Amino acid sequence: MKISRFLTAAVIAGVGALVISGCTPSAEDDSGLIEGSAISVAWNQAFYSMNGFTSYGNATANNNINYLVLDGFNYYDNTPALVKNTSFGTYELVSEDPLTVTYTINEGVKWSDGTAVDAADLLLNWAALSRALDTPDFDPADFTDPETGEFTDAFPTDVVYFDSGATPDAGLGLVSQTPEVSEDGRSITMVYDAPFVDWELSFSSPLPAHVVAKNALGITDNAEAKQAVLDAIQNDDAAALAPISSFWNSGFNFTSMPSDTELVTASGPYMITDFVADQYITLKANPEYTGENKPTIEEITIRFIPDPLAAVQALQNGEVDIISPQATADIKTALDGLDGVTVLTGLEGTYEHVDLQFENGRNPENIFSNPLAREAFMKTIPRQEIVDTLIKPIIGDDAILRNSQLFVPGAEGYDESVANNTSLDYEQVDIEGAKALLAESGVTNTDVCILYAANNPRRVNEFALIQQSANQAGFNVTDCGSTEWGGLLGTPGAYDASLFGWQSTSLGVTNSLPTFQTGGINNLNFYSNAQVDDLVAQLNVTFDKAEQITMLQEMDKLLWEDFYGVTIFQFPSVTAYSDRVQGVDPSILAPTIFWNAWDWTVTSGESTEG
Structure with missing residues (x-):
């Protein structure tokens, strides 16, 4: 029987068959670990670095794993x-x-x-x-x-x-x-x-x-x-x-099991024991772990399945036990047809956006170093059409435009910030206005290459809508889509605009500030504004919540006035898991489904031989 419930999205201030290795599981040891127990989880991007603190390795696909091993x-x-x-x-x-x-x-x-x-x-x-x-x-x-x-x-x-x-x-x-x-x-x-x-x-x-x-x-x-x-x-x-x-x-960057296994030395409840490029990574309970978060399931295999419909099929076929794919209307329909699966839907702490490269773009003229060109491009992005076409079929009227770089819709300060940050100027496409601005800019090379996840169906559709719209205004939008998009973010000369999601990892007021601060680790588009940097510095030492909100609103206004890029929507979330696993209870923050993997348990019943 399928059970559905809606995940309540916390307001962020400031921003198949059970796979068993062997036959019947052995008895629990003193720690609660079921020897021989194993499950599989699907994720949409492959792991590539055990150091999630670098500009290259800072990605959800890595940090989901690193959270469990470090x-x-x-x-x-x-x-x-x-x-x-x-x-x-x-x-x-x-x-x-x-x-x-x-x-x-x-x-x-x-x-x-x-x-x-x-x-x-x-x-x-x-x-x-x-x-x-x-x-x-x-x-x-x-x-x-x-x-x-x-x-x-x-x-x-x-x-x-x-x-x-x-x-x-x-x-x-x-x-x-x-x-x-x-x-x-x-x-x-x-x-x-x-x-x-x-x-x-x-x-x-x-490390x-x-x-x-x-x-x-x-x-x-x-x-x-x-x-x-x-x-x-x-x-x-x-x-x-x-x-x-x-x-x-x-040294901790690798896309398959390293020959030097010291590189996967772990301190967390799990450790990496197998890794096949672009297929799966296997975590096994760390025998040296003495902490409170001792796992019950001995082995978790994360299978890399970029196509969300393929993830649903894998769940139905018993190839995986838990999935958390990017939500689409097709995914919702497919999951509605499954029995023996619990489905959790709602919103999560991730938002979709388009960033423009202020420096070091792929275009030889570095097109988006020109503020008029940035403003023109922002006018062409069909934000509402993306929401109406790709998001509303999943969660209905809860699918709305996100009109702030710093505030989540519904958070204290959001409405006031939107009223003053000029984001409403980009609610609807304005092709004629974009044409005029592009002509005024004096830009002669209008190439705009957009980086996005080429193996992500929703992003492929978003890119197509943006390309079609922007080309009408005189831009020549080209495809920089890549399956390795995460490692390319922030790389000089690789692209002119990027389409991806930022995922919140904490409730800290400084959580999103490194995205906009000059030289910050998440400043991937070489943006720099002395006023923004000053506000960041003030926010770092301000403990009064009202003052924090006021400064964030001022900063939000500056970002939109600088034509930083556009926000589009808060991510709809969907997690589905087989009734042969229990304890799955996603968080709105990263690492979402994995935050309590040590609490997952295998339900009783016959096991499937591995």
Whole structure:
């Protein structure tokens, strides 16, 4: 029997058969793990990096997996509320002035290879996420491959550069002094140069320092490798930090199971044990994990199925047990015909948008460096037609235009921001107005190549609607669609406009600010506005909610007046799972369905032989 319920979308302020390996599952061990239990989940994009903190690896497809294999100090549940993960470690606010925080790893917490998680891992995390030790004024733009988005072999070997996008006025960028390491080697204490409103969210899950140093410095012993990291950072040793930063940037990028299995060393409840390019990645319960989030299911395989209808078919055929495809009218109809499946629908914390490249576009004249050309193109984007054609058939009247870069529809401050941010000027297509602006711009090369997910049917349809409309105004819209679109985002010379979704990962007021700040990790279109940067800096240290809303409204207005690009809609969500699995309860925030994978359970009954 199919059960449907509507997921209530939290208002974000500021923005088949059960697959069993073997036959009947074994009895539970003391941790609750069912030996031999396995399920499969479908996802629409392949994994490609275990470092989700770089400009290249920062993608949902990666971070869904990384969330389960890399443990951290906190996470969001689906309320959503921030949960302190005290079984991994603790953090203590030592002082408010200056803002001082101590992070401590619990005794006995280990990596999957048995090596202790300790201060070396934390200190490397600080160096990477603060960029405090980076070579000054280095710009990596000339060393980025426009075909892949990765750094080229020509990248200088003597440069210290951590590709985390940190800026000196936010997050760990505000911790410019090297943290103090405790005598027992399990804690670091960080002193901020200035207050930071979202300090609890600034210290992400660390990567294994010993793996980094072994590869970067040619060290074979784990303890020596950890000490080398500590020495390099504490002594600001550029000769050692250069290869360390280089490996941190690129060493965890892989599209199939690496021959060096140390690269998948994990600290979370699961670890990567198998990975076939463009097909699937398999996670197995980490035997060294001692935290509270111990899994019940021993093995989870994430199968990469870009076509949402194919994902539905896989669920129906028993090839996968859980799917969360991009919602379309066809998907809703197909799921309505399935029995033995629970379907959850609603809205999620992701919004669709088109961004324009202010610099480093593919067009030889860099067309969107011209504000009149940007304004003209925005007038051609058929936002309402996209919503009416592709989204309303799924969720009905809940499908509305999103008219803010910073506020979710329904959030406090949204209506007032929309009334003042000029977004309503782009509610309807204005071809004649676009023609006039394009002529006035003086642009002679009107090529606009749009990057999007070429294997995503909804995005293919959106691209076609935009292309047809913009061409009527004199633009020559060409296809930069790619199955590797995620790694290409922000790559100089790769495209002129991009069509994709931003997914909220937290409720922090600073959550979306790196998208618009000069040099921010999510600033993929080379946008820069001194007033916006000033507002970002103020928001980073403002704790009063009313003042935050006022500043966000001002910033939203500036973004639209700069012809940054357009927002289109809040994502409709659909999750469906077989009645042979329980505990699936998606969150509006990333990592959505995976946030409580350790709570998933296999229902009783006959198993399917694997």
